[in-house]
Amino acid sequence: xxxxxxxxxxxxxxxxxxxxxxxxxxxxxxxxxxxxxxxxxxxxxxxxxxxxxxxxxxxxxxxxxxxxxxxxxxxxxxxxxxxxxxxxxxxxxxxxxxxxxxxxxxxxxxxxxxxxxxxxxxxxxxxxxxxxxxxxxxxxxxxxxxxxxxxxx
Amino acid sequence: xxxxxxxxxxxxxxxxxxxxxxxxxxxxxxxxxxxxxxxxxxxxxxxxxxxxxxxxxxxxxxxxxxxxxxxxxxxxxxxxxxxxxxxxxxxxxxxxxxxxxxxxxxxxxxxxxxxxxxxxxxxxxxxxxxxxxxxxxxxxxxxxxxxxxxxxxxxxxxxxxxxxxxxxxxxxxxxxxxxxxxxxxxxxxxxxxxxxxxxxxxxxxxxxxxxxxxxxxxxxxxxxxxxxxxxxxxxxxxxxxxxxxxxxxxxxxxxxxxxxxxxxxxxxxxxxxxxxxxxxxxxxxxxxxxxxxxxxxxxxxxxxxxxxxxxxxxxxxxxxxxxxxxxxxxxxxxxxxxxxxxxxxxxxxxxxxxxxxxxxxxxxxxxxxxxxxxxxxxxxxxxxxxxxxxxxxxxxxxxxxxxxxxxxxxxxxxxxxxxxxxxxxxxxxxxxxxxxxxxxxxxxxxxxxxxxxxxxxxxxxxxxxxxxxxxxxxxxxxxxxxxxxxxxxxxxxxxxxxxxxxxxxxxxxxxxxxxxxxxxxxxxxxxxxxxxxxxxxxxxxxxxxxxxxxxxxxxxxxxxxxxxxxxxxxxxxxxxxxxxxxxxxxxxxxxxxxxxxxxxxxxxxxxxxxxxxxxxxxxxxxxxxxxxxxxxxxxxxxxxxxxxxxxxxxxxxxxxxxxxxxxxxxxxxxxxxxxxxxxxxxxxxxxxxxxxxxxxxxxxxxxxxxxxxxxxxxxxxxxxxxxxxxxxxxxxxxxxxxxxxxxxxxxxxxxxxxxxxxxxxxx
Numbered sequence: 014x015x016x017x018x019x020x021x022x023x024x025x026x027x028x029x030x031x032x033x034x035x036x037x038x039x040x041x042x043x044x045x046x047x048x049x050x051x052x053x054x055x056x057x058x059x060x061x062x063x064x065x066x067x068x069x070x071x072x073x074x075x076x077x078x079x080x081x082x083x084x085x086x087x088x089x090x091x092x093x094x095x096x097x098x099x100x101x102x103x104x105x106x107x108x109x110x111x112x113x114x115x116x117x118x119x120x121x122x123x124x125x126x127x128x129x130x131x132x133x134x135x136x137x138x139x140x141x142x143x144x145x146x147x148x149x150x151x152x153x154x155x156x157x158x159x160x161x162x163x164x165x166x
Numbered sequence: 167x168x169x170x171x172x173x174x175x176x177x178x179x180x181x182x183x184x185x186x187x188x189x190x191x192x193x194x195x196x197x198x199x200x201x202x203x204x205x206x207x208x209x210x211x212x213x214x215x216x217x218x219x220x221x222x223x224x225x226x227x228x229x230x231x232x233x234x235x236x237x238x239x240x241x242x243x244x245x246x247x248x249x250x251x252x253x254x255x256x257x258x259x260x261x262x263x264x265x266x267x268x269x270x271x272x273x274x275x276x277x278x279x280x281x282x283x284x285x286x287x288x289x290x291x292x293x294x295x296x297x298x299x300x301x302x303x304x305x306x307x308x309x310x311x312x313x314x315x316x317x318x319x320x321x322x323x324x325x326x327x328x329x330x331x332x333x334x335x336x337x338x339x340x341x342x343x344x345x346x347x348x349x350x351x352x353x354x355x356x357x358x359x360x361x362x363x364x365x366x367x368x369x370x371x372x373x374x375x376x377x378x379x380x381x382x383x384x385x386x387x388x389x390x391x392x393x394x395x396x397x398x399x400x401x402x403x404x405x406x407x408x409x410x411x412x413x414x415x416x417x418x419x420x421x422x423x424x425x426x427x428x429x430x431x432x433x434x435x436x437x438x439x440x441x442x443x444x445x446x447x448x449x450x451x452x453x454x455x456x457x458x459x460x461x462x463x464x465x466x467x468x469x470x471x472x473x474x475x476x477x478x479x480x481x482x483x484x485x486x487x488x489x490x491x492x493x494x495x496x497x498x499x500x501x502x503x504x505x506x507x508x509x510x511x512x513x514x515x516x517x518x519x520x521x522x523x524x525x526x527x528x529x530x531x532x533x534x535x536x537x538x539x540x541x542x543x544x545x546x547x548x549x550x551x552x553x554x555x556x557x558x559x560x561x562x563x564x565x566x567x568x569x570x571x572x573x574x575x576x577x578x579x580x581x582x583x584x585x586x587x588x589x590x591x592x593x594x595x596x597x598x599x600x601x602x603x604x605x606x607x608x609x610x611x612x613x614x615x616x617x618x619x620x621x622x623x624x625x626x627x628x629x630x631x632x633x634x635x636x637x638x639x640x641x642x643x644x645x646x647x648x649x650x651x652x653x654x655x656x657x658x659x660x661x662x663x664x665x666x667x668x669x670x671x672x673x674x675x676x677x678x679x680x681x682x683x684x685x686x687x688x689x690x691x692x693x694x695x696x697x698x699x700x701x702x703x704x705x706x707x708x709x710x711x712x713x714x715x716x717x718x719x720x721x722x723x724x725x726x727x728x729x730x731x732x733x734x735x736x737x738x739x740x741x742x743x744x745x746x747x748x749x750x751x752x753x754x755x756x757x758x759x760x761x762x763x764x765x766x767x768x769x770x771x772x773x774x775x776x777x778x779x780x781x782x783x784x785x786x787x788x789x790x791x792x793x794x795x796x797x798x799x800x801x802x803x804x805x806x807x808x809x810x811x812x813x814x815x816x817x818x819x820x821x822x823x824x825x826x827x828x829x830x831x832x833x834x835x836x837x838x839x840x841x842x843x844x845x846x847x848x849x850x851x852x853x854x855x856x857x858x859x860x861x862x863x864x865x866x867x868x869x870x871x872x873x874x875x876x877x878x879x880x881x882x883x884x885x886x887x888x889x890x891x892x893x894x895x896x897x898x899x900x901x902x903x904x905x906x907x908x909x910x911x912x913x914x915x916x917x918x919x920x921x922x923x924x925x926x927x928x929x
Contacts, residue, residue: 045743047744047745049733050628050679051732052727056727058744061738064391065721066723066738066744153725153726154726
């Protein structure tokens with residue numbers, strides 16, 4: 014008998030991602046968003062989640078992927094982080110899957126750049142790979158952002 | 167009664183109630199370390215505080231009780247009925263003394279030496295001599311001095327020791343035993359105390375966890391948002407039942423918000439209380455004579471804000487004493503009294519609290535400040551040359567700045583004013599500094615009343631709404647297309663606006679925030695300018711539209727947005743959407759509002775001489791009748807309103823108007839002031855009314871026309887014209903009368919200031 018873990022899954026630019034189900038607070042449809050001017054590009058805006066203000070991060074931009082087609086509305090995956098709830102904007106929602114631990118493998122060394130930062134590991138499913146998202150990393154600003162001087166002038 | 171004694175009583179009454187049950191529990195379960203620990207701590211605290219407050223008698227009783235408990239805690243003694251009884255008797259004695267303190271401020275003069283004696287005996291591991299217990303009933307009647315008994319125990323012990331078994335009889339006597347010991351006074355007093363305490367300190371207050379208050383505050387915040395959302399529908403539905411209900415909801419929410427906010431309010435006196443001591447110690451250490459004066463101690467602020475300003479205030483006061491006020495001989499040479507004066511004032515103005523710290527010391531020499539800043543490499547020589555005096559003064563807020571020639575243990579380490587400033591800005595406040603070399607320094611701190619819910623102005627730019635905290639708001643200007651083209655001028659491409667002769671740099675919100683560049687074509691339209699103040703520098707922010715003021719609930723932004731300094735947070739608007747709250751300071755920095763402009767008022771007032779330091783006031787200018795200009799301090803103005811003349815009604819022959827659910831009397835200023843026999847208003851003309859409120863009652867002053875709001879140094883040119891006028895001043899090159907609001911109101915409605923004789927109310 015092997016241990017199993019549950020993952021909430023979603024699609025992003027054709028890739029199949031998973032987030033530990035316990036980290037997901039809820040999944041909601043596209044919401045009206047208030048944009049934040051002069052903010053880092055990955056921040057799509059702020060949404061009002063029952064009185065709580067939640068930052069929405071476009072995962073496509075975070076992964077430096079091509080932008081989502083204009084007619085496709087993203088879905089919100091609201092995850093719990095150390096800094097409160099944050100919404101991740103994804104293309105499409107998949108099922109919640111129960112996956113045996115023994116199909117897990119860490120990411121190959123050949124994976125570089127932003128993807129290496131954000132993908133913790135891979136589960137080998139029968140027909141495809143499930144990439145496990147590091148949510149804490151995903152909601153942090155890219156490292157290059159922090160290196161920039163913070164002073165405006 | 168002293169606040170501190172009151173707190174002491176409330177706390178200890180509560181503790182005593184717990185002690186009773188703890189002791190009984192301990193008797194049931196003698197080995198419970200937890201219960202014992204709790205009892206020990208309570209008695210220990212009681213001993214400590216009563217000693218500190220000088221209640222020696224209370225302390226003595228608590229002390230022996232503590233000794234006994236400490237032995238028990240260490241496992242040397244275990245509780246037995248005797249000990250339990252003695253301890254309960256101690257509790258009764260303490261309670262009786264507390265009620266005495268509550269009634270008379272003194273623990274009273276009952277004699278507790280016998281109780282102490284008994285506790286000491288128990289402490290020594292000796293059973294209480296039966297003789298004592300047995301002997302007790304007799305003294306009860308006699309209320310005999312304890313002296314014979316004190317002697318008695320020694321010989322009595324052997325007697326009592328012999329029949330060791332007879333401890334049992336004492337056990338039987340157990341419940342009664344405590345009473346005899348203290349009954350003569352404590353028992354009766356306890357009953358009395360019970361009656362006394364109805365309506366006493368402990369019943370009128372209740373201690374609540376701050377966490378609970380915070381939660382309550384958050385919930386009220388949510389309610390305010392929900393209320394705002396409901397009110398949005400008012401325009402869409404005409405159902406009267408719905409309108410009435412939503413109005414009611416509105417009123418109740420406002421009231422609830424006020425009350426909940428009040429629960430967190432504390433008078434600023436709580437923080438000020440320790441300052442006289444700080445000043446005294448410091449003055450002695452520096453060889454100076456300083457007197458501290460305080461006004462407005464009762465001004466209330468949110469608890470979190472009180473906490474936040476505690477350290478900055480202390481620091482400012484230390485600075486004033488150490489750097490500001492000169493040694494006595496220097497003061498005498500300069501023709502001042504040997505004793506320096508530090509004046510602290512706190513008051514409400516426009517939904518904020520203003521704290522002023524004024525000293526009559528040497529003032530700050532702006533040239534020296536510049537030199538120091540240059541030496542330390544904080545500014546460049548070019549920058550220094552361009553700087554106005556007011557800007558130079560603000561250099562002392564730079565990190566690493568210090569003018570002290572030598573580092574003392576008091577100040578001069580160069581960490582200080584910058585920390586003061588950061589701390590105050592952290593809670594949304596501002597610091598302003600004015601100084602007159604040789605005459606003194608005034609530090610003015612403006613802070614919001616509370617952090618959670620703030621009044622804000624909502625503006626639109628580039629299709630998005632933004633909230634601007636009212637704290638930084640000075641005024642609003644709207645220019646129509648023609649005016650805009652003329653009055654917005656450019657200095658080498660940099661837009662400026664002339665506001666009453668003062669040049670204000672302009673920033674366009676849509677450009678600063680890189681919103682849609684739709685605003686660039688707005689030249690043909692009217693322009694809305696929000697005049698803001700950042701760090702003492704006024705500037706104009708051009709927005710597309712000015713919407714309304716609203717109470718908003720401040721919500722923090724996620725960590726991803728911490729780097730974006732232009733926003734202080736976000737809030738949820740009436741329609742459920744999110745709006746960003748502008749951080750005026752961050753925005754000003756972003757727009758590089760550097761500070762070329764001169765502070766006109768300061769340089770002007772400097773010319774008026776040395777009384778400047780504390781005489782600048784914000785005034786409301788208005789006209790009464792034809793061309794007669796008058797001014798009143800803005801701080802007495804609750805609101806400005808406009809009413810249709812037709813809405814005036816009469817009550818008892820006097821003009822009144824329905825206003826916010828009250829009947830507000832109207833006073834026509836022109837009728838009360840001799841200088842202004844103006845033309846009567848036409849019936850259809852709207853009336854301009856200045857609403858003045860005091861102690862929940864409002865009165866409306868009908869004036870001709872509201873002119874302007876100015877910051878001015880008041881130097882009265884002509885005094886005492888009588889009939890409601892303080893005197894005349896020159897404001898904006900025109901003679902302006904200062905209206906004595908209270909005198910006018912008193913003349914029109916002698917009963918306004920309560921039932922006291924008008925002459926008394928004048929105070």
